[in-house]
Amino acid sequence: xxxxxxEALELEIGHKVLEVGSGSGxxxxxxxxxxxxxxxxxxxxxxxxxxxxxxxxxxxxxxxIINSGYAxxxxxxxADGSLGYSEESPYDRIIVTAAAREVPPPLIDQLKTNGIxxxxxxxASLFQNLIKIKKSLDGKIKKENLGGxxxxxxxxxxxx
Amino acid sequence: xxxDKWTELINQLIRQGVLHSKKVKTAMLAVPRTNxxxxxxxxxxxxxxxxxxxxxxxxxxxxxxxxxxx
Numbered sequence: 001x002x003x004x005x006x007e008a009l010e011l012e013i014g015h016k017v018l019e020v021g022s023g024s025g026x027x028x029x030x031x032x033x034x035x036x037x038x039x040x041x042x043x044x045x046x047x048x049x050x051x052x053x054x055x056x057x058x059x060x061x062x063x064x065i066i067n068s069g070y071a072x073x074x075x076x077x078x079a080d081g082s083l084g085y086s087e088e089s090p091y092d093r094i095i096v097t098a099a100a101r102e103v104p105p106p107l108i109d110q111l112k113t114n115g116i117x118x119x120x121x122x123x124a125s126l127f128q129n130l131i132k133i134k135k136s137l138d139g140k141i142k143k144e145n146l147g148g149x150x151x152x153x154x155x156x157x158x159x160x
Numbered sequence: 161x162x163x164d165k166w167t168e169l170i171n172q173l174i175r176q177g178v179l180h181s182k183k184v185k186t187a188m189l190a191v192p193r194t195n196x197x198x199x200x201x202x203x204x205x206x207x208x209x210x211x212x213x214x215x216x217x218x219x220x221x222x223x224x225x226x227x228x229x230x
Contacts, residue, residue: 007229026225057213
C-alpha cells in the first residue's frame with residue numbers, strides 16, 4: 001500500500017507549513033530541516049506553525065523545540081487545530097496528525113492553490129485512510145487515498 | 161554510539177520502502193526523537209513504535225511519520 005508512495009507531502013525549501021497536532025514537537029523539527037535547513041540562507045527559509053489543543057503538551061513541545069534549536073523556524077500555538085490557524089494562512093502544506101471523520105472545511109480554505117494537505121480520514125477506532133488533498137488553480141479539490149494508517153482521533157470543535 | 165541506533169532505524173525504513181527521498185532521510189537523521197521524549201521514554205527512541213508523551217498522546221512511530229514525508 002504505502003510503499004508505492006513518493007514523497008507524499010512534497011516539501012520544498014521555503015514552504016509555509018501548518019501542522020495540526022504538535023505532540024512532542026518532533027514532527028515540526030524534522031519538517032524544519034526540510035523547509036528551512038541550516039545550510040541555506042535564512043532569507044530562503046520557510047516556517048512551520050503547529051497547533052496543539054492540550055495546553056501542557058503545547059508547553060512541553062515548545063520547550064523541546066527551543067532546546068533543540070528550532071524556535072526560529074517553528075511556532076507552537078495552543079489552539080483548536082480542527083479550525084486551523086487563519087492568522088497565518090494560506091499554507092503551502094498542511095499536515096494533520098490525528099484522524100477526522102471528514103476534512104474540516106477551514107483547513108481546505110487555509111490551503112494555498114497548488115497546495116497539498118495530508119490527513120487521516122476514518123473512524124476514531126484506530127483505522128483510517130491517509131488522504132492526500134491537492135487544491136488546483138481553479139480551487140477544485142483532488143483526493144487520493146494513500147492507504148491505511150492508525151492515528152488518535154482529532155479533537156476540538158470540528159473533530160470527532 | 162547513540163546516533164548509530166537512529167541511523168540504523170532510518171536505514172531500515174529505507175530498506176522497507178517506507179522512506180524514499182534523500183532529502184527526507186537527511187532531515188530524519190538530523191533530528192533523532194531523543195530530545196522530544198519524556199525522560200522515562202528516551203531509551204526507546206530508536207524503536208519503531210509510538211511512545212507515550214502523556215495526556216493520552218504519543219510521539220509517532222518513525223515509520224508512520226515517514227509515510228507523511230516519503
